[in-house]
Amino acid sequence: MAQALRVALAGLGTVGGGVIRVLDENRELIARRAGRPIEVVAVSARDRSKDRGVDLSRFAWVDDTAALAEADADVVVELIGGADGPALTLARRALSAGRHVVTANKAMLAHHGLELAAAAEASGAALKFEAAVAGGIPVIKGLREGAAANAIARVYGILNGTCNFILSKMEAEGRDFADVLAEAQALGYAEADPSFDIDGVDAAHKLSILASLAFGTAPAFAQVAASGIRHLLAADIAEAAALGYRVRLVGVAEADGAGLFQRVHAHLVRFDHPLAHVTGATNAVVAEGNFVGRLLFQGAGAGEGPTASAVVADLIDIARGEFGPPFAMPAAALTEAAAAPSGERRGRAYLRFAVADRVGVLAEIAAAMRDAGVSIESLIQRGALADGSVLVAIVTHEGPERCVAAALERLRGSQSLHGEPMWMHLLD
Numbered sequence: 001m002a003q004a005l006r007v008a009l010a011g012l013g014t015v016g017g018g019v020i021r022v023l024d025e026n027r028e029l030i031a032r033r034a035g036r037p038i039e040v041v042a043v044s045a046r047d048r049s050k051d052r053g054v055d056l057s058r059f060a061w062v063d064d065t066a067a068l069a070e071a072d073a074d075v076v077v078e079l080i081g082g083a084d085g086p087a088l089t090l091a092r093r094a095l096s097a098g099r100h101v102v103t104a105n106k107a108m109l110a111h112h113g114l115e116l117a118a119a120a121e122a123s124g125a126a127l128k129f130e131a132a133v134a135g136g137i138p139v140i141k142g143l144r145e146g147a148a149a150n151a152i153a154r155v156y157g158i159l160n161g162t163c164n165f166i167l168s169k170m171e172a173e174g175r176d177f178a179d180v181l182a183e184a185q186a187l188g189y190a191e192a193d194p195s196f197d198i199d200g201v202d203a204a205h206k207l208s209i210l211a212s213l214a215f216g217t218a219p220a221f222a223q224v225a226a227s228g229i230r231h232l233l234a235a236d237i238a239e240a241a242a243l244g245y246r247v248r249l250v251g252v253a254e255a256d257g258a259g260l261f262q263r264v265h266a267h268l269v270r271f272d273h274p275l276a277h278v279t280g281a282t283n284a285v286v287a288e289g290n291f292v293g294r295l296l297f298q299g300a301g302a303g304e305g306p307t308a309s310a311v312v313a314d315l316i317d318i319a320r321g322e323f324g325p326p327f328a329m330p331a332a333a334l335t336e337a338a339a340a341p342s343g344e345r346r347g348r349a350y351l352r353f354a355v356a357d358r359v360g361v362l363a364e365i366a367a368a369m370r371d372a373g374v375s376i377e378s379l380i381q382r383g384a385l386a387d388g389s390v391l392v393a394i395v396t397h398e399g400p401e402r403c404v405a406a407a408l409e410r411l412r413g414s415q416s417l418h419g420e421p422m423w424m425h426l427l428d
């Protein structure tokens with residue numbers, strides 16, 4: 001059999017530990033498929049003494065993580081995380097030394113993907129990142145290779161396992177947000193800083209990578225309008241269910257004459273839509289191609305095994321010599337997309353207000369909607385929260401988003417409103 005592919009591995013946490021386990025457990029099978037063995041030769045992490053449940057004594061330990069870039073290895077696997085700092089230093093050094101790089105680091109790719117892709121192409125190295133988007137689901141391969149013949153009109157989906165785990169637990173068990181977040185962290189789904197998950201930043205990182213693959217544009221994370229699920233109440237989930245919807249954090253990227261529109265936002269998803277049935281840490285991505293039609297990729301979006309599976313799949317491609325430009329086309333051919341404004345987009349909206357329990361409040365909200373040109377389809381007022389506020393939930397008829405924004409602006413500062421209104425888009 002040919003010479004082994006030698007791997008230098010940075011980061012031995014959830015995913016790094018998983019990679020060692022996958023390579024150990026499926027060693028023979030992987031070697032047959034790759035045409036040669038894949039062997040970890042050197043490792044680095046923050047704490048050498050930590051028990052990770054795997055035998056590390058067979059690997060060289062490197063204290064200076066960035067020095068792994070020059071280790072006697074063919075590939076550097078970066079599983080540290082963080083957009084900048086040691087992960088970026090390592091990737092830059094490895095690529096400029098002609099080492100292949102495999103990473104699960106969507107934050108780094110969203111911010112520096114174009115630069116790293118150009119560096120990889122310049123040195124003839126691979127830069128592969130299947131694990132960075134939707135964990136174990138082969139969606140990078142699916143878009144970059146499987147759908148390469150198509151013009152893509154839209155790509156959207158559930159891109160954060162932690163949020164989907166929280167939402168589906170809140171929905172099924174009526175549990176509190178904070179309690180479920182702690183469980184997602186214990187299961188290894190959450191980012192080192194979980195606000196990246198619950199504020200939609202992680203999904204925005206992933207969406208910017210998917211949009212680049214779908215539309216041939218440079219990753220444009222700064223253009224993604226992102227919000228998360230932090231302010232969602234159990235009552236929103238109950239109201240959504242009463243209306244025939246489930247709440248999901250959905251990322252949407254769409255290119256049209258106005259430019260590239262990218263948004264991550266909590267949506268009400270109709271019960272009969274495939275995304276409404278995606279539960280737990282599962283992710284799902286829909287891509288609409290002009291010849292292939294609608295593709296749906298679904299599977300485990302986070303966690304040790306599925307994410308490590310994607311990292312090792314990239315290593316197998318490299319061992320086979322199967323790689324090309326990291327994104328949909330050479331880095332120099334990726335275009336800059338103008339950000340399309342959201343205001344002219346049309347849709348239906350769910351708006352929820354916590355209001356003072358007094359006469360005239362409903363009339364005030366209804367007047368703001370009327371004056372801004374928003375047509376109300378349904379309005380539900382329900383019992384009091386612990387602080388005595390009453391919840392008012394509205395679903396609008398289809399109309400331009402700028403009208404909804406104008407209505408909320410009219411209500412800004414109103415003494416009748418307690419806290420910020422919640423605005424979710426409907427995905428029908």
Ligand SMILES: NC(=O)C1=CN([C@@H]2O[C@H](COP(=O)(O)OP(=O)(O)OC[C@H]3O[C@@H](n4cnc5c(N)ncnc54)[C@H](O)[C@@H]3O)[C@@H](O)[C@H]2O)C=CC1
Nearest residue numbers: 011012013014015045046065079080081104105302303307
């Ligand atoms: N956990 C998951 O389900 C998924 C994680 N990812 C990504 O994979 C990467 C790793 O994630 P996890 O394994 O979950 O993180 P983790 O926190 O479990 O592990 C991180 C590892 O990096 C090491 N590390 C951190 N800072 C370091 C530094 N300055 N120098 C040297 N080593 C350092 C830590 O010691 C640890 O071994 C991140 O980019 C994450 O976004 C991607 C998909 C899924």
Ligand SMILES: N[C@@H](CC=O)C(=O)O
Nearest residue numbers: 160161162189190191
């Ligand atoms: N924190 C991420 C991990 C995978 O990318 C998530 O929850 O999806």
Ligand code: NA
Nearest residue numbers: 130133135137
């Ligand atoms: Na993936």
